[in-house]
Amino acid sequence: MCAALSASESGATVLVLERAPEAARGGNSAFTGGAFRVAYENGDDIERLVPDLSAEDKAKSDFGTYPKSQFFDELMSMSSLRADADLIELLVNSSFETMEWLRSQGVRFIPSYGRQSYLIEGRQKFWGGLTIEVSGGGVGLMEALYRRAARAGVTIAYDHNVQDLVIEHGRIVGVVAKVGGEMKVIRAGAVVLGAGGFHANAAWRASYLGPGWDLAKVRGSRYNTGDCIGLAMRHGARAKGHWSGCHGVFYDANAPEFGDIDLLDQQKNYFTLGIVVNANGERFINEGEDFRNYTYSRMGAELLRQPGGIGWQIFDAKTSGLLPNEYRVKHATRITADTLDGLIQKIEGVNRERLARTIREFNASVDRSCAFNPGIKDGLRTNGLQIDKTNWAVPLEQGPFTAFEVTTGITCTFGGLAINTSAEVLSVEGPPLQGLYAVGEMVGGLYYVKYPGGAGLTSGSVFGRIAGREAAAFVAAQK
Numbered sequence: 001m002c003a004a005l006s007a008s009e010s011g012a013t014v015l016v017l018e019r020a021p022e023a024a025r026g027g028n029s030a031f032t033g034g035a036f037r038v039a040y041e042n043g044d045d046i047e048r049l050v051p052d053l054s055a056e057d058k059a060k061s062d063f064g065t066y067p068k069s070q071f072f073d074e075l076m077s078m079s080s081l082r083a084d085a086d087l088i089e090l091l092v093n094s095s096f097e098t099m100e101w102l103r104s105q106g107v108r109f110i111p112s113y114g115r116q117s118y119l120i121e122g123r124q125k126f127w128g129g130l131t132i133e134v135s136g137g138g139v140g141l142m143e144a145l146y147r148r149a150a151r152a153g154v155t156i157a158y159d160h161n162v163q164d165l166v167i168e169h170g171r172i173v174g175v176v177a178k179v180g181g182e183m184k185v186i187r188a189g190a191v192v193l194g195a196g197g198f199h200a201n202a203a204w205r206a207s208y209l210g211p212g213w214d215l216a217k218v219r220g221s222r223y224n225t226g227d228c229i230g231l232a233m234r235h236g237a238r239a240k241g242h243w244s245g246c247h248g249v250f251y252d253a254n255a256p257e258f259g260d261i262d263l264l265d266q267q268k269n270y271f272t273l274g275i276v277v278n279a280n281g282e283r284f285i286n287e288g289e290d291f292r293n294y295t296y297s298r299m300g301a302e303l304l305r306q307p308g309g310i311g312w313q314i315f316d317a318k319t320s321g322l323l324p325n326e327y328r329v330k331h332a333t334r335i336t337a338d339t340l341d342g343l344i345q346k347i348e349g350v351n352r353e354r355l356a357r358t359i360r361e362f363n364a365s366v367d368r369s370c371a372f373n374p375g376i377k378d379g380l381r382t383n384g385l386q387i388d389k390t391n392w393a394v395p396l397e398q399g400p401f402t403a404f405e406v407t408t409g410i411t412c413t414f415g416g417l418a419i420n421t422s423a424e425v426l427s428v429e430g431p432p433l434q435g436l437y438a439v440g441e442m443v444g445g446l447y448y449v450k451y452p453g454g455a456g457l458t459s460g461s462v463f464g465r466i467a468g469r470e471a472a473a474f475v476a477a478q479k
Contacts, residue, residue: 001145002461003192003439005105006468008152012475014468015188016149017160017177019195019223024261025158026142028196028220028412028441029457031259034134034141035112036461037454038095039068049099049109049132061111062125068092071129075455078294079448082242087445087463090421091455094462099132102461106144108135115324116293118375125375128293130454139261141457160184162228165191165235165436172435189475190435192467193425194460197413197441198226199246200258208243208415212304217251219267219409222258229442232417236427237436241444243415247451248300250276251409253310254333265326268406269296272392273322273374274315275362276406278306281355283362288381288391293453300408311406312347314359317398322374333405343401361385363395412456416444423467435474437467 004014018025040046043063047053071092076083103109111117112133117124134141149156159179166174166185174187198204200222206214233239255266271285272292276299278284285302289295303311312335315323326332337343340359344352365382372380372394382388417425417438424432440460447455 001142001149002102002464003194003437003468003471004149004154005145005152006465007192007472008149008154008468010469010472012189012468012472014154015186016154016156017162017175017186018156018158019161020158020221022158024221024223025146026139026221028224029460030138030142030261031220031264032138032141032457033115034137034457035115035130035454036099036109036132036134036458037071037130037452038066038099038132038458039071039092040066040096040131045096046111046131049103050111053111057111060122060124061117062123063111063131064126066129066131071095074129074294074452075446078450078452079446082448084445086421087419091446091459091462095458098458098462098465101465105148107141108144109133110135118322120373120375127375128291129452130293137264162195162231164231167235170434172433189478190437190471192423192437192439192471193228193232193417193442194438194440194464195228195442196221196224197416198229199224199410199413201225205410205413209246209413210244212309213246213410215309216248216300216304216408216410217255218258219249219251219411220259224412224441226413229416232425232433232436232438235433236429237425237433238418238428239415239444240418241415241446242448243413243444245414245448246301247297247411247414247447248304249296249409249411250299250303250311250313250406252331252333253405253407254331255409263331265329266331267326267409268313268404269326270323271299271313273319273394274313275359275389275396276311276313277350277355277358278303278311279308279350281351281353281358283358283385283387286387286389288389288393290377294450296453297411297451298449300410303406304408308349309407310349312350312403313406314343314396314401314403316394316396316401318372319394320402327404335403335405336400338399338401340396340399340401343403347403347405359396362389362393363397366393366395412441414444414447414451416442418445419443419463421466422470423463424470437471439464439467
């Protein structure tokens with residue numbers, strides 16, 4: 001949608017082909033919380049993105065800073081320096097101006113008070129480099145963009161499943177789409193692909209991500225099956241990125257197989273505030289390794305390796321009050337009890353004796369000389385465990401106690417197509433495929449191993465805006 005609006009602004013006539021029916025439009029973006037990772041220098045920058053921020057909110061908020069250098073370094077280091085540095089630099093340097101552009105398109109930003117800040121010494125302190133989100137979340141984001149597209153004269157055709165590219169004289173001049181069971185040739189001066197990765201394709205997941213990934217639940221759109229990645233590669237596009245890597249999270253054990261827009265908040269990402277155990281009753285991760293924004297996207301893979309692919313997040317009363325809405329929705333698989341023994345007896349499928357021992361050992365190993373502070377890496381840790389928790393290690397002592405049963409939910413895949421800084425799709429031989437662009441989760445080379453929360457919506461917006469502008473210029477140059 002950013003590509004469509006950008007192309008329209010640049011004078012092009014734009015047709016968006018949406019595989020889904022209108023009721024399921026919005027792709028993975030609609031399933032997000034609407035948080036954007038953006039570089040900013042201080043609170044004044046946040047106020048530029050949130051101009052309706054009240055004086056009271058300004059006074060109570062400590063927005064801190066998230067400079068470009070930190071954003072760039074985190075994206076590169078989380079990829080183990082494998083990410084395309086040119087694309088990352090462009091993403092980072094364009095992030096703030098792109099958020100301002102989104103505001104001009106009717107997107108309303110708000111501070112992410114509910115998920116990215118904690119009340120510390122009377123002020124809301126933001127943490128983890130993720131400060132703003134869209135009012136109304138992912139659904140609000142997409143509805144704003146669809147409204148602007150309608151006003152801009154962008155045409156959207158639903159139930160159009162793109163099957164192939166049309167190529168003449170070495171240039172992409174359209175697509176073939178399946179519409180109502182029939183194939184339809186749709187000609188265009190340029191084509192921008194924004195059809196997502198292959199997270200909803202169980203066969204591809206098992207083939208590329210490995211055994212067991214076909215069993216993961218799909219967090220987002222069921223229509224992101226990798227078809228457009230495949231058809232581009234059939235015509236010479238180069239694969240790029242971490243094809244055996246993905247964004248997978250702790251996910252409610254009883255969530256539906258595919259994402260349901262009416263049942264959002266199935267993810268369970270605030271494991272940093274408690275402990276996580278497997279069916280053997282054993283901890284298997286360092287829950288306090290870093291802020292959840294930097295570790296949550298690999299937790300699905302960690303859980304998938306455990307017996308039965310299931311686990312439980314356990315909290316006591318000192319931290320359960322800090323859990324956000326994703327833990328409070330009525331459809332959460334929640335277990336509560338006034339005592340630890342009572343909680344353990346209610347959990348089905350776990351080795352209860354071993355779980356009781358795990359909690360006793362965890363509590364006994366906590367270094368109580370440090371104070372709990374969820375807004376920083378507080379150093380409140382355990383010592384002497386096989387896997388120590390290195391921050392936020394609050395003993396499980398104060399009832400009532402709560403457990404959430406979780407499995408693996410896959411958000412998106414990291415492998416995709418190679419593009420340049422103009423969002424042109426690159427060929428296996430090296431040069432761009434003339435008239436073909438790619439954006440969003442189709443782009444490979446941005447994420448390897450880990451994923452920093454909020455980067456996906458930002459990269460989709462940045463490269464979408466670029467792709468629309470460049471595609472429009474390409475079309476104009478052909479006339």
